Amino acid sequence: MGREDYEGKKLYMLIVSSPENLAALDTHVGNLSKLADPRTLGSGELDAIVENTPATVMISTIDTSEASSVEAMQIAAYQLLAGNDARTLRILDNVLTYIIPVENPSPRDRYVSWYNTVRSRIPKSDPNAAEHNPPWGVGNDSNHYQLDPNRDMVPLQMREGRAKVELIRKWRPELALDIHEMGAESTFFFPPYPEPYNTNLPNDTLKKWWEIYAQDMRKQFDERGWQYFSGESFGSPFLGMHTLYTQYHGMIGILFEQAAGSGGLVLEREDGSLLTLRDRIQHHVTGIMSYLDTTVEKRPELHRDFYEFFRSSMNGVPDVEHKAYAFPPDDDPNKMSQFIQSLLAHGIEVQRTTEAFSAPRAKGYYTENTERHDFPAGTYLVSLQQPLSRLANAVLEKEPYHSIPVFYDISVWALPYQYGIDGYWMNDVPRVPTEPVAQPPKLRGEIAGGRAGFAYVWPYRGALDAAAAYRLAESGVSLYLQPGPTVLDGTSYDAAFVAPVADNDESFHDTVKAVVEEIPVQVKAVSTGYSSEGSDLGSGSMQPVGKPAVAVLTRDGTDTSAWGSFYFFFDEMYRLPFTPITAQQLSEADLSRYNTIIIPDGGQSVRRGEIRGKPYEWYFRKEGTQHLKDWVARGGTLITVKGGTAFASGEGGELTSTKSLGLTKETPGAILRVEARNQSPLTAGYPSNFHVLSRNTRLFSAGDAGRSVLSYVDAGAMNVAGYLLEEDEAKLAGTDFLMTETIGKGRVIMFAEDPNLRNQWTHLHQLIFNAILFGPLVR
Amino acid sequence: MHPFKLLGTALCLLGAQLMPGLAAAQDTRVPDSTYNRDVPTIQDVLDFEPPERFASFYETEKLLHRWAARITRARNSTC
Numbered sequence: 001m002g003r004e005d006y007e008g009k010k011l012y013m014l015i016v017s018s019p020e021n022l023a024a025l026d027t028h029v030g031n032l033s034k035l036a037d038p039r040t041l042g043s044g045e046l047d048a049i050v051e052n053t054p055a056t057v058m059i060s061t062i063d064t065s066e067a068s069s070v071e072a073m074q075i076a077a078y079q080l081l082a083g084n085d086a087r088t089l090r091i092l093d094n095v096l097t098y099i100i101p102v103e104n105p106s107p108r109d110r111y112v113s114w115y116n117t118v119r120s121r122i123p124k125s126d127p128n129a130a131e132h133n134p135p136w137g138v139g140n141d142s143n144h145y146q147l148d149p150n151r152d153m154v155p156l157q158m159r160e161g162r163a164k165v166e167l168i169r170k171w172r173p174e175l176a177l178d179i180h181e182m183g184a185e186s187t188f189f190f191p192p193y194p195e196p197y198n199t200n201l202p203n204d205t206l207k208k209w210w211e212i213y214a215q216d217m218r219k220q221f222d223e224r225g226w227q228y229f230s231g232e233s234f235g236s237p238f239l240g241m242h243t244l245y246t247q248y249h250g251m252i253g254i255l256f257e258q259a260a261g262s263g264g265l266v267l268e269r270e271d272g273s274l275l276t277l278r279d280r281i282q283h284h285v286t287g288i289m290s291y292l293d294t295t296v297e298k299r300p301e302l303h304r305d306f307y308e309f310f311r312s313s314m315n316g317v318p319d320v321e322h323k324a325y326a327f328p329p330d331d332d333p334n335k336m337s338q339f340i341q342s343l344l345a346h347g348i349e350v351q352r353t354t355e356a357f358s359a360p361r362a363k364g365y366y367t368e369n370t371e372r373h374d375f376p377a378g379t380y381l382v383s384l385q386q387p388l389s390r391l392a393n394a395v396l397e398k399e400p401y402h403s404i405p406v407f408y409d410i411s412v413w414a415l416p417y418q419y420g421i422d423g424y425w426m427n428d429v430p431r432v433p434t435e436p437v438a439q440p441p442k443l444r445g446e447i448a449g450g451r452a453g454f455a456y457v458w459p460y461r462g463a464l465d466a467a468a469a470y471r472l473a474e475s476g477v478s479l480y481l482q483p484g485p486t487v488l489d490g491t492s493y494d495a496a497f498v499a500p501v502a503d504n505d506e507s508f509h510d511t512v513k514a515v516v517e518e519i520p521v522q523v524k525a526v527s528t529g530y531s532s533e534g535s536d537l538g539s540g541s542m543q544p545v546g547k548p549a550v551a552v553l554t555r556d557g558t559d560t561s562a563w564g565s566f567y568f569f570f571d572e573m574y575r576l577p578f579t580p581i582t583a584q585q586l587s588e589a590d591l592s593r594y595n596t597i598i599i600p601d602g603g604q605s606v607r608r609g610e611i612r613g614k615p616y617e618w619y620f621r622k623e624g625t626q627h628l629k630d631w632v633a634r635g636g637t638l639i640t641v642k643g644g645t646a647f648a649s650g651e652g653g654e655l656t657s658t659k660s661l662g663l664t665k666e667t668p669g670a671i672l673r674v675e676a677r678n679q680s681p682l683t684a685g686y687p688s689n690f691h692v693l694s695r696n697t698r699l700f701s702a703g704d705a706g707r708s709v710l711s712y713v714d715a716g717a718m719n720v721a722g723y724l725l726e727e728d729e730a731k732l733a734g735t736d737f738l739m740t741e742t743i744g745k746g747r748v749i750m751f752a753e754d755p756n757l758r759n760q761w762t763h764l765h766q767l768i769f770n771a772i773l774f775g776p777l778v779r
Numbered sequence: 780m781h782p783f784k785l786l787g788t789a790l791c792l793l794g795a796q797l798m799p800g801l802a803a804a805q806d807t808r809v810p811d812s813t814y815n816r817d818v819p820t821i822q823d824v825l826d827f828e829p830p831e832r833f834a835s836f837y838e839t840e841k842l843l844h845r846w847a848a849r850i851t852r853a854r855n856s857t858c
Contacts (some may be wrong), residue, residue, distance in 0.1 A: 009836055012843050012855060019851040071829035074821055074842060079809050081850050082818035088809075092852060102839050109836040116832070265830065277830035289809055 003163065006144035006572070009105035011163045015171075016080040016099065018092040021054050028053050028096065032172035035307040036250060037387050038314060050303040054093075055295045058173035058251070059288060060100035062150045062160060062242045063141035064108035066181035067115075067263050068277055072284030073101040073179060079289070087293070094296040098171055104160050106144045114138045115264065123265035125274055132262035136555050139262070145572060146564030147758055153245040154395050154413045155760045156345040164242060168249050169347050174306045176246035176253045177291055179284055184261025184269050187227035188283050189234065190217050191254055196403045198237035200317050200390040201247055205305055209252040213294050220290045226283060233257075236408035237400040239391075248391035249347075250309035252302075256287050309390075316384040317393045322425040325396050326359065326373075327380040330421060332462030333441055334520075338762060339419040340380060341440040348392045351381040351434035362424040365398060365416050366691075366720065373424055380437065383429045396423075399721040407668035410695060412722030417671050417691060420763030443520035447513065452501055453527035455537055456512050457488055460495040460685050463762065466769035467574040468521045469497045473547050473773070474577060475511050478503035480542040481684065481774065486534030489526040495684050497545070498537055500529075518575070543681055546776050551591075552598040553644075554580040557619035562601035562641065565759040569768065573759065583616075587624025591631040596772050599644030601754045606696040609665045616647035625653040633744030637775035639768075642698055645739075645750040650703060656741040656748050657703025664697040664731055670722035674737045677708040681774035682738060682749065685766045689713060691720045692737060692753060693761055697728075699735045700752045706741035738767070740778045747778045819845055 004010055021028065031049040034041045041049075059076065061069040077099050079088060091097070102108050111134070118130045126132070142148045149160035156162055167173075182189070191210035197203045214230055221228045234255055239245045247253040258280050261267055266276045295302060316323045330336045343350050355377050362373040382392050394400070395415050402411065416423045443464070447456065458465055460481065472479055479499040486493050499512060516523055529537035552566045570578045579594065586597065603616035617625060632638050632655070640648045649658040675689035694712075702708040712718055715726075715733040724732075739750045749771045755764035814820075822828040824845050825838050834842070847855035 010840065012840065014843055014847065015854040015856060016852055022852070022854055025854070067833055068830075070839065071833065074834065074839065075808065075829060077846070078818070078821060079812065081846055081852050082814040082820070083809070083812045084815050085812045088812060101843070102836050105836045112833045112835045116835075119832075265832070281830055285809060 005105050005159055007106050009109070011103065011105070011160070012100065013167060014077055014099040014101070016077065016092070016097045017054060017095065018089075021093070021096060025096070029171055032056060032174075032306075035303065036172055036310050038307070038311045041307075046307065050300050053303060054096045055175070055299040055302050056096045056098065056171065056173040057175045057177060057292060057295055058098040058100070058168070058171070058246075059177040059179065060103045060164075060242075061179040062104050062164070063180050064102055064104045065111040065139055065141050066260060067111060068181060068258060068260060068280035068284060069179035070101050070108060071277070072281045072288065073099050075281060075285050076288045077101070079285070090296055091292045094299055095292055097292065098167070098173055100167070103164065104141065104143055104149055107141050110138050119265070125266045125268040127262065127268060131264045132267060134262075137560055140560055142560055142564060145568040146560045147568055148561060150242055151240045151409065151758060152760075153240045153242060154415065155342050155418060157342075157760065161242075162345050165345060165347065168246065168251070173246075173251055174302050175291065175295055176243060176251045177288060178243040178246075178253065178255050179288075180255060180257045181260035181263065181280065182257040184259055184267055184275055186257070186259040187229060188221070188259065188287075189255065189257035190214060190228065190230050190287065192231045193235035193255075194231055194233070195235055196237055196406055197235060198239060198244075198394055199319070199401045200394045200397075202309060202312065202318075205308070206247060206252065209305070210254070212298060213252070213254060213291055216294050217287060217290045220286050224286070234408065235406075237402060238409050238413065239394050240409065240413060248388070248394055250306050254291060256284060258283050310387045313387055313389040314385060317389050320384070320393055322427050323384050324429040325382040325392075325423055325425045326362070326375050326430065327382075327416070327421055327423040328375050329378045333443055334462045334464045335419050335421060335762065336380070337440040337443055339415060339421050340437060342415055343382065343392070343395075344437070344440060346388065346391055346395065348382060348388050349386045350437040351383065352437050353377055353379045353381060353430075354433045354435055357430050357432035359424065359426045359430055362426045364424045365414070365422065381430065381434060385429060396425075402723065405723065407723065410669035412669045412671055414721065417693075417721065418760050418763060445516040445518070445520035445522070447516055447523045447525055449525035451509055452525035454529050455498050455500040455526050456523050457482075457493070457496050457498050457526055458521050458523040459493050460497055462685070463574070463765035463769060464519055465497065465521050466766060466773060467576060468515055468519045469545055469773055470548055470574070470576050470769065471515045471519060472499060472511065473545050475515070476547065477508050477511055479545050481545060481681065482535070482537065482542055483681070483684065484534060487532045488537070489524065489528060491524060492533075498542065500537060543774065543777055545773050546595065548596055548772050549594045550578040550596045550598065550772060551581040551586075551594045552578055553583060553586060553600060553602075555582045557583050557614075557616055558600050558602035559605060559643065561758060562754060565754070565756040566598060566600055568759040569756060569765070583619040583624065587620055587627055591627075591636065594636065596637045596639065596775060597628070597631070598639045599641065599647065601642035601644060603643040603647055605643070606663055606698060608696075609663055611663065615652060616643060617653040620647070620653060625655070629655050629743065632746035632748060635745040637746060637771075637778075638748045639751075639771045639775065640748060641751045642754050645700055645752060646698060648748050648750055649700065655743070656750070657705040658739055658741065658750055659701045659703055661699035661701060661731075661735060663699065664694075664728040665725055667694050667697045667728055668723055669693065669695045670724040671720040672718050672724070672732065673713045673720055674710045675713050677711050680709045680740075681777045682709050682740070682767070682770045684770055684774065692755065692764060693757055694732065694753055695757065697732065697753060699731060700739065700750065701736050702739040703741065706739050708736045708739055710738035711736050742779060747775065749775055749778065818850055
């Protein structure tokens with residue numbers, strides 16, 4: 001677990017309380033941990049803990065470029081450290097306050113460093129001033145990889161989110177104060193939140209606490225004549241955001257949203273009034289002190305409700321029928337390892353069965369019927385009879401219940417869909433011997449059979465297998481895809497990568513060994529090219545894998561998060577070389593050093609049925625577009641995603657004949673089925689139909705000169721999970737998800753939708769690898 | 780009110796007006812609070828105090844270390 005962010009900046013938490021409380025810190029936290037796991041609470045202990053334990057409040061913000069938040073936390077910290085008035089001392093005696101002033105250091109540092117370069121002696125309130133218009137990638141809340149940790153709390157892939165959960169589980173806060181900023185024309189928000197709520201939570205209890213805390217807050221703001229609102233915004237069943245996520249660990253999650261806009265030190269609003277940093281800080285500090293005061297007043301009741309959250313979770317989630325989930329082992333050990341790693345990072349208890357078992361009535365993620373299902377030994381079990389059953393069900397249930405069709409960010413997020421894991425749920429916890437799982441399945445790279453006499457072969461089961469192929473090909477190793485099915489040296493393969501000895505020099509044995517040590521894939525050394533079933537290794541059906549030389553468009557024009565998904569994919573997740581490149585360089589530079597260029601989603605963005613921003617052709621202009629087209633015609637592979645595909649279409653930059661068919665009306669997130677239209681190496685490793693995520697969707701179909709590779713299936717059979725209007729389902733049916741078109745000696749590979757949203761949809765990573773590794777095979 | 784205390788208050792107000800940074804800092808603090816002067820202020824550590832300007836990550840880090848090292852009310856923990 002990283003205790004630093006991706007730029008090496010430490011993640012700090014300041015614990016403030018009375019010297020007496022700090023001297024007994026371990027005891028207090030130990031007692032709170034007992035409340036959070038009723039199995040460890042001794043008989044009669046509850047009352048003493050409630051009476052003698054300070055309350056715990058965590059104050060933080062993950063959105064650190066919302067600049068007054070950090071300043072306010074520093075001032076609140078000083079207040080608690082130096083204040084010797086009765087109010088402050090009372091808080092210190094009754095509360096352990098955990099302050100995380102810079103929970104996400106990279107965006108904070110980007111913003112402050114940039115702001116200091118453009119500020120003047122006299123701060124500018126003019127919204128047009130440079131200090132209110134940060135460049136691309138500055139002023140957002142994304143981490144080093146331009147990915148937003150405040151949308152990562154379901155898969156928990158990012159260091160920042162994992163650190164937060166570690167802190168929650170170690171220090172057991174009961175109240176979360178999450179300090180944020182919003183648009184300049186607003187005022188100040190604090191809960192209650194409106195519907196929709198996540199039905200896994202004890203919402204009546206939460207509503208009670210939102211209101212308890214709001215009472216003093218209203219009084220404080222009214223006394224000062226400050227405007228505020230509550231009860232109208234920020235309600236959502238989505239738990240990918242920090243504030244809402246904390247509530248699945250028994251906390252009362254409180255969001256402060258202060259009007260700020262582009263912020264700076266002072267900003268003129270539309271009505272001419274000035275919004276100052278001082279005002280923004282004062283509002284937050286006043287709010288923090290109010291919530292600490294109320295916590296002092298309500299300390300015993302807060303403890304009892306904290307305990308009740310976990311006690312009421314121990315026999316399953318109230319009002320939820322099913323009691324367990326079962327996940328049979330997957331052919332791709334990497335997928336299962338990532339999935340289990342996410343569950344464990346949340347603190348969710350996982351077991352592995354040591355014997356086969358049968359569930360008489362099980363329902364699955366990809367089936368409609370409830371029926372008997374047999375599970376092998378080694379199946380992973382998540383029982384909902386555990387302290388975090390509410391959290392477990394919230395990240396595993398097929399789709400959340402939305403009491404009203406209002407969506408904050410996304411409407412569906414079940415982890416098994418993101419990782420492409422098969423799974424089932426049932427109304428009883430299976431009676432089968434199990435062992436606890438403390439670590440995800442360990443992935444080991446190995447070469448079976450020693451030094452190859454004929455070739456090294458490894459199955460193409462998942463993204464890591466493709467990553468190894470990328471690394472080897474990039475190192476100059478000559479290799480092939482055996483499309484399969486085949487049986488080589490007694491082993492069956494659906495598809496496999498093959499690196500023949502005859503095609504490579506002597507050093508390649510060491511290269512294969514080095515790559516396998518870094519990327520855990522299972523390689524077999526074979527001494528024959530004979531296949532007992534399928535094509536021999538000297539057959540013309542072997543598909544050559546070229547040496548990848550990849551550039552990915554970044555900065556102006558790209559959607560920061562869409563770029564960030566690729567940045568994380570190459571640099572952090574698979575550790576593969578690539579070149580980030582700007583639109584200006586792509587428009588002018590000698591591109592012959594690249595054979596693959598990726599244009600992530602960007603240009604215009606789509607939200608709620610509307611297109612905003614400038615299209616990519618505005619950034620490339622006619623000359624740059626022609627420059628890119630010429631590079632493709634000379635043999636390049638251009639991979640475009642969503643907004644990039646709009647650019648490649650006939651209605652955009654006219655690189656291809658692809659037809660842009662408009663937008664869906666409202667697709668906040670639906671898991672939909674696509675099917676392969678033609679046999680293509682681009683779908684290697686996938687069945688003939690499988691699921692993808694559709695969100696804020698653009699519609700395309702292959703043009704007269706193009707070819708459809710994957711298309712949405714017919715309406716009625718399309719929707720696997722999530723929210724989808726009938727009219728949008730009808731629009732989507734038959735349109736294309738993946739298309740190709742050749743231009744001269746090159747080709748354009750076009751994704752209608754982002755297959756790598758936030759780098760969370762690892763299920764679709766093979767599609768990206770296929771486009772890179774096998775793109776040149778597209779004719 | 781004791782005359783010396785009144786004088787002291789007047790001098791403080793005058794000083795605050797001459798030093799806009801200090802005045803601004805006091806604006807953002809909690810009204811009616813009193814403070815232990817042994818605890819270094821943000822101004823003491825960073826040479827400025829919000830809302831004069833923004834603290835960088837490294838300035839906040841410096842602040843946290845200084846406070847945690849000198850104050851019995853605080854403990855610093857890295858995640």
